[in-house]
Amino acid sequence: MPVGEGFFPPAQYALVWGVLAAVIILAVVLFYAAVLWFTRAQEKPEAAPADISWLPVDTEELRVKYVDQIDRIAVDHRRGALTGRAAHQQLSLLLRFFAFEADGVRAPNMTLSDLRASAQLPLADAVARFYPGAFEADEPRSVEQAVDTARRMVRSWN
Numbered sequence: 001m002p003v004g005e006g007f008f009p010p011a012q013y014a015l016v017w018g019v020l021a022a023v024i025i026l027a028v029v030l031f032y033a034a035v036l037w038f039t040r041a042q043e044k045p046e047a048a049p050a051d052i053s054w055l056p057v058d059t060e061e062l063r064v065k066y067v068d069q070i071d072r073i074a075v076d077h078r079r080g081a082l083t084g085r086a087a088h089q090q091l092s093l094l095l096r097f098f099a100f101e102a103d104g105v106r107a108p109n110m111t112l113s114d115l116r117a118s119a120q121l122p123l124a125d126a127v128a129r130f131y132p133g134a135f136e137a138d139e140p141r142s143v144e145q146a147v148d149t150a151r152r153m154v155r156s157w158n
């Protein structure tokens with residue numbers, strides 16, 4: 001049996017436990033704030049054309065250079081040195097680099113949606129035609145059609 005009157009005051013907890021609880025709550029709040037901050041949608045800067053005005057660009061010479069490279073891809077594909085998928089990918093890359101050399105469009109670094117959002121709609125349409133042949137599991141797309149599209153794009157570039 002307990003000795004005394006039977007009345008005991010409530011136990012007092014140490015101040016450390018209250019401070020620890022406050023620190024844990026603050027850490028959880030800061031964690032969620034950090035997650036929200038670092039995973040927020042970032043605003044992408046618009047890709048402006050590079051200033052290549054100081055470079056002398058002979059458009060006709062550039063067209064000849066790229067049409068030759070397009071023809072080389074067609075020949076390599078006919079010889080069997082390139083698969084249809086690789087041919088479509090190389091044609092897409094060639095058009096992107098042509099746009100960069102001709103007008104300073106940063107097309108090699110742009111996705112298809114970036115190209116569509118820019119003022120380069122003919123280039124975006126041409127690159128979009130290469131995507132099925134470059135990314136589908138089977139290769140139903142004609143490389144010759146892709147080569148013709150690339151040639152027309154290079155020749156009609158203003």
